[in-house]
Amino acid sequence: MLTPDSEADVAAAIRDAVVSKTPLELTAGGTRRALGRPVQAAQTLSLSGLTDVTLYEPGELTLVVQAGMTIAALNKLLDAENQQLTFEPPDYRALLASTGEPTIGGAIAVAASGPRRLRAGAARDALLGVRYVNGQGEVLRSGGRVMKNVTGYDLPKLMCGAYGTLGAITEIGLKVIPKVEVVKTLAVLGLDDAQAVAAMSAALKTPTDISAAAHVSQSVSKELGLTDAVTLLRVEGFETQAAYRITVLQNALSAFGAVEEIESDPWPAIRDVMMFAGDDRAMWRLSVKPTDAPGLVAALQTQIECEAFYDWGGGLIWLACDEGADAQEPIVRAALNDVGGHATLMRASDTVRAAVPVFQPEPKPIAALSERIRAEFDPAGILNPGRMRG
Amino acid sequence: MIEMPEPDESVIAKRAALAAQLRAVLPDEQVIDTAEELKAYECDALNSYRQPPMLVVLPDTTEQVAKIVKLCAAAGAPIVPRGSGTSLAGGSLPTADAVVLGLSRMNDVLEVDTENRVIRVETGITNLAVSANIAHEGFFYAPDPSSQLACAIGGNIAMNSGGAHCLKYGVTTNNLLGVKMVMADGEIVEIGGAHLDAGGYDLLGLICGSEGQFGIVTEATLKILPLAEGARPILFGFDTNEVAGEAVAAIIKAGLSPVALEFMDKPAITVSENFAKAGYPLDVEALLICEVEGSEEEIDEQLTRIEAVVAPFKPSTVKRSANDIESAKIWAGRKAAFGAIGQLADYICLDGCVPLSELASVLSETARLAEKYDLKVANVFHAGDGNLHPLIMYEANDPNSARKAEELGADLLRLCVEKDGCLTGEHGVGIEKRELMLTQFNERELRQQMAVKDAFDAGWMFNPAKVFPLELIETRDAA
Ligand SMILES: Cc1cc2nc3c(=O)[nH]c(=O)nc-3n(C[C@H](O)[C@H](O)[C@H](O)COP(=O)(O)OP(=O)(O)OC[C@H]3O[C@@H](n4cnc5c(N)ncnc54)[C@H](O)[C@@H]3O)c2cc1C
Ligand SMILES: Cc1cc2nc3c(=O)[nH]c(=O)nc-3n(C[C@H](O)[C@H](O)[C@H](O)COP(=O)(O)OP(=O)(O)OC[C@H]3O[C@@H](n4cnc5c(N)ncnc54)[C@H](O)[C@@H]3O)c2cc1C
Numbered sequence: 045m046l047t048p049d050s051e052a053d054v055a056a057a058i059r060d061a062v063v064s065k066t067p068l069e070l071t072a073g074g075t076r077r078a079l080g081r082p083v084q085a086a087q088t089l090s091l092s093g094l095t096d097v098t099l100y101e102p103g104e105l106t107l108v109v110q111a112g113m114t115i116a117a118l119n120k121l122l123d124a125e126n127q128q129l130t131f132e133p134p135d136y137r138a139l140l141a142s143t144g145e146p147t148i149g150g151a152i153a154v155a156a157s158g159p160r161r162l163r164a165g166a167a168r169d170a171l172l173g174v175r176y177v178n179g180q181g182e183v184l185r186s187g188g189r190v191m192k193n194v195t196g197y198d199l200p201k202l203m204c205g206a207y208g209t210l211g212a213i214t215e216i217g218l219k220v221i222p223k224v225e226v227v228k229t230l231a232v233l234g235l236d237d238a239q240a241v242a243a244m245s246a247a248l249k250t251p252t253d254i255s256a257a258a259h260v261s262q263s264v265s266k267e268l269g270l271t272d273a274v275t276l277l278r279v280e281g282f283e284t285q286a287a288y289r290i291t292v293l294q295n296a297l298s299a300f301g302a303v304e305e306i307e308s309d310p311w312p313a314i315r316d317v318m319m320f321a322g323d324d325r326a327m328w329r330l331s332v333k334p335t336d337a338p339g340l341v342a343a344l345q346t347q348i349e350c351e352a353f354y355d356w357g358g359g360l361i362w363l364a365c366d367e368g369a370d371a372q373e374p375i376v377r378a379a380l381n382d383v384g385g386h387a388t389l390m391r392a393s394d395t396v397r398a399a400v401p402v403f404q405p406e407p408k409p410i411a412a413l414s415e416r417i418r419a420e421f422d423p424a425g426i427l428n429p430g431r432m433r434g
Numbered sequence: 435m436i437e438m439p440e441p442d443e444s445v446i447a448k449r450a451a452l453a454a455q456l457r458a459v460l461p462d463e464q465v466i467d468t469a470e471e472l473k474a475y476e477c478d479a480l481n482s483y484r485q486p487p488m489l490v491v492l493p494d495t496t497e498q499v500a501k502i503v504k505l506c507a508a509a510g511a512p513i514v515p516r517g518s519g520t521s522l523a524g525g526s527l528p529t530a531d532a533v534v535l536g537l538s539r540m541n542d543v544l545e546v547d548t549e550n551r552v553i554r555v556e557t558g559i560t561n562l563a564v565s566a567n568i569a570h571e572g573f574f575y576a577p578d579p580s581s582q583l584a585c586a587i588g589g590n591i592a593m594n595s596g597g598a599h600c601l602k603y604g605v606t607t608n609n610l611l612g613v614k615m616v617m618a619d620g621e622i623v624e625i626g627g628a629h630l631d632a633g634g635y636d637l638l639g640l641i642c643g644s645e646g647q648f649g650i651v652t653e654a655t656l657k658i659l660p661l662a663e664g665a666r667p668i669l670f671g672f673d674t675n676e677v678a679g680e681a682v683a684a685i686i687k688a689g690l691s692p693v694a695l696e697f698m699d700k701p702a703i704t705v706s707e708n709f710a711k712a713g714y715p716l717d718v719e720a721l722l723i724c725e726v727e728g729s730e731e732e733i734d735e736q737l738t739r740i741e742a743v744v745a746p747f748k749p750s751t752v753k754r755s756a757n758d759i760e761s762a763k764i765w766a767g768r769k770a771a772f773g774a775i776g777q778l779a780d781y782i783c784l785d786g787c788v789p790l791s792e793l794a795s796v797l798s799e800t801a802r803l804a805e806k807y808d809l810k811v812a813n814v815f816h817a818g819d820g821n822l823h824p825l826i827m828y829e830a831n832d833p834n835s836a837r838k839a840e841e842l843g844a845d846l847l848r849l850c851v852e853k854d855g856c857l858t859g860e861h862g863v864g865i866e867k868r869e870l871m872l873t874q875f876n877e878r879e880l881r882q883q884m885a886v887k888d889a890f891d892a893g894w895m896f897n898p899a900k901v902f903p904l905e906l907i908e909t910r911d912a913a
Contacts, residue, residue, distance in 0.1 A: 251728075
């Protein structure tokens with residue numbers, strides 16, 4: 045494994061790989077290496093040696109760090125100024141049975157966003173700029189450190205979620221946010237999935253700036269220490285504001301049952317998908333229109349044995365099912381295609397992930413466009429070959 | 435002066451034939467080819483540059499757009515997409531061999547879905563009409579460029595436009611969920627939709643802000659938000675720009691999440707006050723208008739906290755709005771600023787962005803440069819995100835004054851880049867900042883961006899003479 049500790053060395057390593065035609069697997073913490081399709085690469089290039097803080101201006105809510113910085117170190121830095129990341133990146137170590145330390149580069153490369161995505165935006169929305177090394181070993185910049193920037197194309201968005209197939213990200217500029225004074229969680233017990241999504245929609249119609257909304261069905265709520273289904277809303281603000289918002293929500297949801305404040309914090313478990321950690325089922329992540337979600341899960345449950353819960357007001361479904369030979373891919377995708385959206389196979393053995401499309405298959409013109417884009421960044425095809433497509 | 439490429443005479447020679455082909459796709463009157471009618475499309479809001487196009491087409495459907503794209507491609511005619519023509523960067527300026535494709539007839543609301551908090555529209559609809567269509571349901575569309583009465587969603591997407599309230603809610607790209615788009619080969623594609631985070635590469639994020647160079651966006655799915663119960667501003671006056679800049683940073687850091695935080699400097703205050711009689715203090719150097727929203731109690735508590743955060747900076751004026759009438763008065767001066775300055779002189783409006791810590795130094799350097807060029811500059815801008823709007827006043831009829839104004843503008847934008855900022859925060863590059871791109875990026879960085887354009891539009895059919903320095907565009911095959 046190559047572990048350069050400077051951007052220049054990352055670039056040199058990639059140029060060497062181009063010359064020797066050696067495909068590279070990019071890694072950082074390695075905690076999400078099981079995401080995407082297995083990479084066929086002779087050499088591993090780790091970004092985990094790039095750990096410097098380039099700039100942190102709390103008064104501007106701006107942070108620029110090297111990509112190998114661990115999320116843990118980054119959170120520590122932000123904690124000291126009472127600030128936080130906007131997008132609540134998940135930690136999939138328990139889920140993917142991996143070790144190591146998740147890095148900010150890994151989180152951006154896989155566009156990992158947690159419950160707060162509903163309100164504060166996804167990883168890509170927090171991204172102000174990147175430095176990266178493309179597949180020809182050129183060090184390039186895009187975006188910057190300022191809050192608004194439309195100078196040239198928005199390549200940072202392209203890098204976010206490209207799983208390291210367009211470049212090795214070396215430095216990342218992020219918008220951060222202050223922590224709020226009061227964070228409370230409201231719960232409604234016993235709703236079925238359809239009622240729950242209706243309740244979350246009703247809540248999200250109120251101007252209460254809810255920062256997360258999830259529904260954990262009865263079959264998986266034991267992870268939260270419950271025996272019943274639970275619909276959860278996260279309310280934030282300063283003391284009197286949060287109290288007022290809770291009253292507004294209790295009124296808006298009165299038709300759905302009692303709306304109680306709970307003491308425990310269920311959000312880390314939802315963020316990290318702990319409901320499905322420690323078992324060996326295949327796991328899917330489906331992004332759909334919220335009101336389509338309960339029907340989609342119900343339709344799947346008539347065909348296969350599966351369990352699900354919902355984040356993002358119903359728009360994100362986590363679904364676990366028997367792995368079998370294909371992680372039920374034809375059935376899951378057929379049901380999804382009836383409503384629209386996309387499905388990603390988040391967990392399955394290497395064999396299954398090599399055999400079925402992990403990412404949502406794209407219509408022909410879009411797939412061709414994506415291929416052309418990849419060829420413009422990595423003409424030799426040496427960065428993470430095979431990770432996003434076969 | 436910014437140059438445009440020489441028109442291709444062989445394309446212009448096919449004008450009549452192309453018009454006839456286009457009339458087979460569109461009703462006759464939706465293909466414009468008379469000199470006096472073409473004149474209406476000769477410029478956008480950067481109106482010191484004018485050039486009537488070869489033809490204008492005004493389609494009604496995406497399918498028509500696809501046919502138009504194929505016909506123009508066959509004729510070798512470049513296409514300049516156009517929303518409402520309010521670009522301040524020359525984004526919709528045509529060349530003499532170009533076909534302007536106007537989206538103004540495609541302005542329907544296709545679907546309002548408050549359960550899922552989305553609206554689907556045709557992209558010729560104006561920004562304000564989107565919010566107007568959902569206000570009765572208690573919703574609004576957040577990005578609010580000052581031009582929102584006129585500008586179209588298609589233009590907003592192409593420029594990734596912002597507005598005063600983007601401090602809290604983000605700019606266009608943060609509120610765009612999906613598009614239907616016609617690609618360079620005439621293929622109709624859909625990217626994203628009512629769900630979040632389309633899979634695969636983030637093409638949606640790439641298309642937003644691509645300045646009409648990747649395809650014709652005909653439909654958009656937008657995120658909508660519940661309207662706040664109410665909103666009220668507070669106005670502060672300061673003795674120096676420096677202190678006002680520090681107060682901005684303090685408000686942002688305190689996490690009080692105002693929805694808007696606007697800055698006006700002395701020249702802007704004076705002109706606006708004379709025009710709008712908003713009751714602004716005239717003995718201050720800088721004004722901040724800070725707006726918060728929520729219930730009455732929430733607003734009061736937030737304004738009290740903001741006052742406390744600002745107090746150490748010793749504002750010489752503090753005016754807290756107590757009701758809608760006072761709020762309107764505080765905003766009246768800010769909203770009238772551009773118009774008021776427009777009454778006094780012609781102006782160029784720049785929109786470079788700088789880190790907040792550089793606000794004060796950039797403002798004093800702006801004043802110094804203005805003096806050097808002997809021109810007046812007023813500053814009215816979105817302070818919360820460091821997005822400057824220097825308004826350079828000049829005499830359009832005087833070539834010397836116009837040249838000086840352009841030179842001063844270029845100097846000010848270079849200054850923003852030097853301060854670790856950027857050339858444009860929301861208006862886009864267009865033709866206006868095209869030749870300055872090499873101050874912010876090196877040639878390799880620009881060529882990588884141009885390679886993305888190649889991937890979408892290998893023939894550079896869509897809006898070809900924009901965003902990149904002309905020389906790089908013209909030598910792109912040699913690269
Ligand atoms: C050969 C080898 C085997 C390993 N085995 C394991 C293992 O089995 N389990 C384990 O937990 N750890 C393993 N590691 C350790 C690994 O270093 C850490 O687990 C690491 O914390 C994971 O970082 P991450 O989660 O931030 O992102 P990763 O999991 O490293 O990466 C996630 C995705 O993002 C891409 N990526 C990451 N950073 C960048 C970047 N800066 N630019 C562009 N793309 C990027 C990756 O290519 C990958 O597609 C292994 C490392 C190596 C080299
Ligand atoms: C007084 C005034 C105030 C302004 N205030 C603001 C402000 O506060 N914030 C801000 O961000 N901007 C502001 N602007 C700039 C301008 O209004 C925005 O850039 C706006 O988004 C342009 O929209 P339009 O429909 O007028 O687009 P046009 O000017 O017609 O076109 C702009 C660009 O978009 C492309 N385009 C248009 N429609 C499409 C489509 N359907 N598909 C593909 N490409 C397309 C064009 O080719 C061109 O490159 C202001 C302008 C004025 C005159």
